[in-house]
Amino acid sequence: MTIKLLATDLDGTLLRGGKPVSEGNIAAAQAAAKAGTIVTIATGRMYRAALPVAEALGLDVPIITYNGALIKSTSGKVYYEHYLDEEICCRIADFCAERNWYLQSYSGDELYYSDYGAFSKRYEISQKVIGKEVGYEGMKEKVSKMYKMLIITSGPDVTPAWMAELQAEFGDSIAMTQSAPDFIEIIAPGVSKAAGLTKLAELLNIDISEIMAIGDANNDLPMLKAAGFSVAMGNATDDIKAVTDAVTGNCDDDGWAQAVSKYILNQ
Known part of the structure; x- marks a missing residue:
């Protein structure tokens, strides 16, 4: 399985509550990028709240923010916008x-x-x-x-x-x-993390089967269902785990890095 695009939720997935990105997760993100995988954040957060997290990863990546309403890179390139009426x-x-x-x-x-x-x-x-x-x-x-x-x-x-x-x-x-x-x-109608992920994949010319998504909450469900391969965090609820292809460790134990290591780096 070759993963060209990794879409990750933030809170409860990449991020422990109120804490910076862990060193383990940063190292895993950079290793994934080095292996040729684009790492994108998909979050309900506003862009300027998600930006410091993306910058902490040390990568210039597109960020899916506002649950898919805005896709914008860490360097400021706007890929997509969709506003409420x-x-x-x-x-x-x-x-x-x-x-x-x-x-x-x-x-x-x-x-x-x-x-x-x-x-x-x-x-x-x-x-x-x-x-x-x-x-x-x-x-x-x-x-x-x-x-x-x-x-x-x-x-x-x-x-x-x-x-x-x-x-x-x-x-x-x-x-x-x-x-x-x-x-x-x-x-707005039609906006979701899944729609944002699909739009980004089209722009990057990546097939949906080459996308891995990882998350823990209800607003991650469309994204998890849309991706070719989906991973639930160990701290996710049972209904999230029930629809994913795999379950990784808890957020507090760098379960995100564990998933990257296993499914992207094949370690």
């Missing part, structure tokens, strides 16, 4: 304001909050980025180049009901995914 963004802001739901938006790789509090502080710490509180009305003035909107719910027990409300209101004018139990990530 501006009118839909305004309606989402009003919808959340009526329900007092906490909302974040990502316009032109800038981060905005409906209000600054515990949710936004937690997010800034985990992503190592700083946003700006603009209110719901302020968000409606910043809807150009909107890659993603994110609702953080009051808890995973209410998330399905909130998603159902959004689905009933907006239907197929939006797509939704989750990278955490209390996250509702809103993107």
Whole structure:
């Protein structure tokens, strides 16, 4: 099996919670690149939150960010962009304001909050980025180049009901995914890590059978299913492991590097 493109999730996969990329994973990424495999990051994160991680790998690679809405290399080359409709963004802001739901938006790789509090502080710490509180009305003035909107719910027990409300209101004018139990990530229809990966493969003239994907969360599922060979982290849930071709070690034990060693370097 020859792997020409490796697509990896970040949090819980390449990255341990809140920590830099481990030396073991950096060494594995560089070894894979030396062996001829392009290593790409596929994440729900914004570009500027993913960029330092990609730079830590020491490679100039394309990064699939915002769950596939923006593909941009570490050196700044834009491969692909897909925005949310501006009118839909305004309606989402009003919808959340009526329900007092906490909302974040990502316009032109800038981060905005409906209000600054515990949710936004937690997010800034985990992503190592700083946003700006603009209110719901302020968000409606910043809807150009909107890659993603994110609702953080009051808890995973209410998330399905909130998603159902959004689905009933907006239907197929939006797509939704989750990278955490209390996250509702809103993107344009047709946008996903899988679609981003497929687009990148086309641009690089790589067949889907030559792609390996590795991840741990629900928003990784489309990407894992799309790749020719898929690997679940040992810390992934059982439903993720059930659809992959292989399972590697836990994130905390450099399971990512273990997968690269076994399936790309054949060691």
